Amino acid sequence: MRLPPFQALYEEQRADVYRFLMATAGPLEADDCFQETWISALRAYPRLHRLDNARAWLFRIAQNKAIDAHRARGRRPVPVEAVAERPAGEPVALLEGRDAEPELWAALSSLPPKQRTAVFCRTVLDMPYRELAELLDSSQDAARRNVHEGLKRLREEWTQ
Amino acid sequence: MNEIERALRAAAGGLPGPTEEQDRTFAERAEAAGLVDVAYTSVDSPLGPLTVVGTPAGLVRVAYAGYRSQDDVLEDLAGRLSPRIVEAPARLDRARRELDEYFLGRRRTFDLPIDWSLCRGFTRGVLQATVRIPYGQLGTYATVAAEAGSPRGVRAAGNALGANPMPVVVPCHRVVRTGGALGGYTGGIERKQHLLRLEGALD
Numbered sequence: 001m002r003l004p005p006f007q008a009l010y011e012e013q014r015a016d017v018y019r020f021l022m023a024t025a026g027p028l029e030a031d032d033c034f035q036e037t038w039i040s041a042l043r044a045y046p047r048l049h050r051l052d053n054a055r056a057w058l059f060r061i062a063q064n065k066a067i068d069a070h071r072a073r074g075r076r077p078v079p080v081e082a083v084a085e086r087p088a089g090e091p092v093a094l095l096e097g098r099d100a101e102p103e104l105w106a107a108l109s110s111l112p113p114k115q116r117t118a119v120f121c122r123t124v125l126d127m128p129y130r131e132l133a134e135l136l137d138s139s140q141d142a143a144r145r146n147v148h149e150g151l152k153r154l155r156e157e158w159t160q
Numbered sequence: 161m162n163e164i165e166r167a168l169r170a171a172a173g174g175l176p177g178p179t180e181e182q183d184r185t186f187a188e189r190a191e192a193a194g195l196v197d198v199a200y201t202s203v204d205s206p207l208g209p210l211t212v213v214g215t216p217a218g219l220v221r222v223a224y225a226g227y228r229s230q231d232d233v234l235e236d237l238a239g240r241l242s243p244r245i246v247e248a249p250a251r252l253d254r255a256r257r258e259l260d261e262y263f264l265g266r267r268r269t270f271d272l273p274i275d276w277s278l279c280r281g282f283t284r285g286v287l288q289a290t291v292r293i294p295y296g297q298l299g300t301y302a303t304v305a306a307e308a309g310s311p312r313g314v315r316a317a318g319n320a321l322g323a324n325p326m327p328v329v330v331p332c333h334r335v336v337r338t339g340g341a342l343g344g345y346t347g348g349i350e351r352k353q354h355l356l357r358l359e360g361a362l363d
Contacts (some may be wrong), residue, residue: 003243005234008248009198010186018178036179042195045244094247101171108168122167124172155164 006045009109010038010053016125017062023105024116025066029073033065040065055127056134063117063135070113107157114138115150122147187248197242198236201249203256205263207351210328212259213237213251218273224347240278257327265358268295270329278325282308286320293334296359300338311337322346328355352357 017037021030040061108116113139114136121127121135132143170363190196193250198220200213211230213221220241223233234245249256254272261267279287285308292307293299305317327346333355337343345352 002239005198005245006243007234007236007245007247008231014183015177018182019172019175022175023172031182034182035186035189039189039193039195042190042244042246043193046242054185101167101174104167105175119168120172123168151164154168158164158167 001049001051003045003048003051006042007047009041009058013055013058014038017058019124020062020120021066023120024063024109024113025069026105026109027102029066029069032094033062033069036065036068037062053134056131059117059121059135060137063113070109070159104154104158107154110157111150111153112145115153118143118146119150119154123151183247187246187251190246191248193242194252196246196248197244198237199246199248199251199254201247201256202230203252203259205259205328207328207347207354210259212255214251214255215275215277216239217275217277219252219326219329220275220278222328224327224351227347253335255329262328263358272329274326274329282310282313282316282322283320285309286317287324287326287330290321290324290332290335291330293331295331296361297334297359298356299335301335301343302338304335313315318343331355334359334361 018030020032021033021037025033039059041058045062048054108119111119118132118136122129122130127135129140129143132147133140136143136146138146187196191199194216198213198215200211200221203210203212208225210225211221211223211233212219213223213233221233221237223230226271238245258267258272260268262270276284276288286304289307290299293304301314301317301321302311304321305311305313308317308320310316317335321335322344324330324332324346327333333345333352335343342349342352342356353362
């Protein structure tokens with residue numbers, strides 16, 4: 001199969017991948033995850049066999065980088081509460097004053113990985129369930145459940 | 161449920177996007193990791209913007225704007241060379257410098273390494289004969305055909321020059337018809353005239 005130039009995929013998806021990582025990995029990790037996502041994608045690109053699958057393939061890589069970042073952060077001797085309350089000047093401040101609702105994203109990033117991916121991709125990117133199922137490596141029913149459960153938990157946290 | 165979905169959509173609009181610094185960092189890291197099979201950049205010139213493309217072996221493609229879009233040029237290279245194509249300008253720094261100097265009249269020969277992998281057989285022979293035509297001199301389709309080993313292949317030589325993947329650097333503009341008529345040019349006859357005037361080969 002003939003693949004288009006990698007740069008075309010990069011330009012088409014760079015903004016969505018970055019926002020996905022800001023939302024799921026958090027502002028402190030987004031830059032590193034963004035770089036690692038694209039380097040991994042470029043490395044594996046010649047083995048991509050279905051072009052209609054490219055976005056799901058790419059966001060699966062991004063999701064895995066976000067999961068790695070969460071794990072790495074978990075190993076660091078920093079209490080979880082401190083992550084939500086950083087002094088101004090740190091990257092979290094990037095989100096303040098931009099109508100970006102840092103608390104909402106903090107709540108999203110505390111969901112289980114599949115739920116936070118499912119909620120973001122479905123509500124923000126309007127990803128079809130067929131594609132979301134590919135991304136999550138699950139059935140379409142399971143993808144629906146992840147969206148539903150994720151939104152339910154998010155609403156509970158958000159309205160508290 | 162709708163309320164939380166609306167809140168997510170609205171908040172996503174406030175999330176920042178990646179910066180140009182991020183783009184530069186990606187290109188540099190990809191290059192350092194040896195993952196860029198094909199690097200490209202745009203170079204301004206008196207003949208309009210040029211798409212300049214290199215592999216690890218050297219310069220592989222120069223394309224004028226207008227005839228084909230940059231997207232078309234890269235799409236073609238993805239099929240012929242590799243789809244791992246990244247806008248990584250650093251690899252083309254030397255090509256950019258030599259082209260700038262050439263267009264300012266301060267350079268008469270290109271010294272950068274060339275990757276001939278897009279040129280095969282007779283075409284490669286014709287183009288390599290063309291590189292040997294000195295700055296400001298003219299060759300003919302008949303002489304480059306003869307040098308490539310096919311004295312009767314004048315028409316084929318014309319086709320080979322028309323398919324030159326590296327105009328300017330491989331100076332197919334220096335090849336004219338035996339009677340002195342300019343003949344055709346990949347970038348259009350005005351560009352051929354411009355280059356020959358720059359080199360003092362045409363009034």
